[in-house]
Amino acid sequence: MASTKYTDRILATQRRRELRERAIAYLGGECQNAKCRFKGGIAAFDFHHPDPLEKDFTISKKMTSWEKIKPELDKCVLVCANCHRLIHSGELTGFLVDSASCRRWIDDGDDPYDAELEPGAFGDEDVPELVEDGLEI
8 A cells, every 4th residue: 555644644643542542551541530530531531740840741742652652651640631630720639649659649638739838938029029000910
């Protein structure tokens, strides 16, 4: 069969789908939020990086080979899209990443991100307040 842009695109789409299915299976095949445990279509899952400082790239943008995505998957937790949105909005709190596996969420109620910060912890004292039309922003 002669290669065309159309068939190349179809093959690339198929390869990305197979890699995504493999990645989802590798991370357990279900939402790792113990209160959800969603098992569904591959489009409904996200690869969440619990520690954004460890994130080198967005996995869905690099679905080219298993060798490239596997090291990044090892930094991720598989969650359904709904739970992922709740995590980033702050509505799903109290979850910690188990440092032993980085794939399992536990709810132990001792979230270090909930700790009270000292005033000026981020150098806020040097940031001028923004004012627009007499209203603080």
